[in-house]
Amino acid sequence: MRKVIGGAALALLAGMAVPAHAGPAGAEGADFIYLVEPGDTLIGLASRYMASEQGWRTLQRLNGVADPYRLVPGSRLRIPLSQIPEQAASARVVHVAGAVRANGRPVQAGMTLDETTRIETPAGGSVTLELPDRSRVTVPPATTLSVSRLRMFARSGLTDTVIRIEKGAADTRVAPQGGGVGRFELHTPMMVTGVRGTRYRVSADTAGSRSEVLEGRVGVSAARGARARPAAERAMTAAASVGAGYGIGVSAGGKLSQPVALLPAPALLPPADTVLGPSFEAVWQPVPGATAYRVLVARDAALSELVWTGTASGATATTARVDGLPEGTLYLSVSAIDKHQLTGHDAQAPVSVRLNPPAPFTQQPAADAVRYAEAVAFEWATVPSAARYELALAADSAFTRDAVVQAASEPAATQALVPGRWWWRVRSVDAAGRPGPWSDAVPFSVEPKPPVPTLQDDGGALHIGWPEGSGAGAGYRVQVSADAGFATLLADEHTTTNAIDLPRPAPGVYFIRVARAAPGVTPDPAAFSAPQRIEVNALLRDSQGGAIGSGDRPDGGGRIRLN
Incomplete structure (x- = not known):
């Protein structure tokens, strides 16, 4: 294999042993340096590199060669760059990420x-250039x-x-x-x-x-x-x-x-065989002497086409969150950085990222929504490439506590849940049974089902009561309205018990609802029970003012039923 050497640094290596088969060896100052191979002659080299084979005379004079046909293999031969036609x-540009600019224009x-050409890469952007000899230059953010x-x-x-x-x-x-x-x-x-x-x-x-x-x-x-x-x-x-x-x-x-x-490569814990989604956690063991770590993800094992770069600061840093990745086989690289800010050897691992079928867009329940029911309905957008879906529920955002996964053939599902804080997410599954990435986790809460009131009307007051259940420590909010939308409130009271007496209104049709609520707090409309329709009848009274009865109730009182 032919060896290569840099221009200004070549003189530093003159005293080192060089391989007999070397050939093109870089430049030094104004001269191109060639390391002689067996069989080379000045005429042949002049013909190969210079404008004319007659340039062998210049080579002979410049290099002090006695016999132009007898060159010592491994010896250095100077060829003036000015006499090499160029x-x-x-x-x-073989790869670009982000808003990279060349001479002010997008790349x-x-x-x-x-x-x-003047190249500028932004934070988070990178570009890779390939030269005619297949050399690659990767320009990071x-x-x-x-x-x-x-x-x-x-x-x-x-x-x-x-x-x-x-x-x-x-x-x-x-x-x-x-x-x-x-x-x-x-x-x-x-x-x-x-x-x-x-x-x-x-x-x-x-x-x-x-x-x-x-x-x-x-x-x-x-x-x-x-x-x-x-x-x-x-x-x-x-x-x-x-x-x-x-x-x-x-x-x-x-x-x-x-x-x-350079510091040795960290011990890298490879990611999962297949990463579902555009992000994952890179994990490694700390390296003694490290002050930080460089983390790269590229499309190729040579790390020339970067798709993500980052730095984890601190001697004890052992993780980095990698995100925004494309689909396909990628390559993770982690290197330790020492106190001199020198980046050491890297540990690499392939990463297979799958983004399809895409995650559905979650619809209901929305983030931080509250549901007042024993069974919660979930809805999400349809994904055309999905054959079915999987709904995941858990009592924590990491989906490790009380986790359950439910299959669904349609973009909707219902699941019974106990009161508490919950998270849900959903993913698509293709016809071959391969799942795509999960959607973002959505937090929501389940509260006990609102109590349903009952009514007793003795002609003097409306006696309203309901079963006492969990979450009643703060009390209840009771509302009476002349309309089912509760736009015209006749009563809006708070009670710490599961019963309340309200003044008897004029005969007519009214609506009652109850919600668990603390004093001074206006409950979410969804926290109330379904409106209950009541009919308050006219009363006939005796000479002492007692109710005799009227209408279809013997005692002349009201009736209550679901709206």
Whole structure:
């Protein structure tokens, strides 16, 4: 496999052993570096990379080669970048999430971006670019970067890429097919990194810049000078060669730290085989030395197409709520962050997310509704792709206490429930018997059924009573009206017992209802019993004023019946 090396960092590796079969090896300053392979000649290399095979004379002079036909395998050969024909190249947007903008315009998957493009990702947004050699650059949320250079060597197809990160981060997977690169560098205001390998990360903020090497080797240089100056004009003040498994930082003052071993991957507790719905709880074991954890969810195992990113702060953090996920097979990644703000190795697990058939829209009971009945009716919207439904009820929002699941062929069901606080949710089931995600849990309450009043009329007062039941400690509210809608109240009284005497009204038809209620509290209309219709008859009295009886009651009193 051919190896790759970063531009400014290549000199740092000159004293290291290099493989005999190396080939394209990045750039150093104004030169492209090639590591000689067996059988290479100056004429052949000039023909492959330069404008003309006659360029072999320049190579001979620049590299001090005695015999142009006898090159030492593994030796470094400089080829001036100025003499390598290049052509414009473009990066293809392979994934985008959120309102990402390029040069101020919205970015969409499938677009091509050219040199000088400035990319901005919002909080919660990300974009992944693919270069012509299949290298991928994943730009996470809250990042601003510019593509300073994006070209290809005309004769070999190698890329020539320089990306400047103003703030934020980038995760790269360079030349995954192993053909090497002409140049691939990530610059921050305080750091220049060049690739030797395939995967590393770079981030920058007001505290400085950091780089973590996951595969291969990266040359890291601290830079000084005004931020507005081009990277090529900066003076290098320090440099280091960083291998896989290590990270390094440059402070805001330009001081390069020593390489630090990255924290190990956390022990990740894999989610359920199938996650029903767009969210789940990521859970892991704490890592000694961690101050926080980075949590990612991507569409691909290489984590180049992000769909969710987050940070769990605190050394003892062990969970993160992941939400807003699309349907399909996704990949969860959790990494520990150390005191240097270096992100360590990640633990990964595949996650299968199912969003279909979709959850029905819940209708009744609405959130925090109260039902005054022994049996509660539930309703939800029809889902065309559902063959049936499942209604779940529980005495807690986690659906662990007194939980019951009821099958329903229609978007409605009735369930007997004891008084108390309840939660309900519903989901669709397709024709193959596969359930979709649950709807959001809806809280509601069940109160005892309202008492039903009875009437005794002795001609002097209306004696109204009802059975005493649970929840009667606060007392009762009794209303009498001339109409069934209780718009015209003749009496509206509170009593602490299950009986009350009310003045006898003029003969006619009236309505009575009762509700459990505390003094001074106006009950919900649904808390009252169904209106009871009463007929108060005219009375005939004797000489002493006693009732003789009239109408169809021997005592001349009233009758009560359901409206």
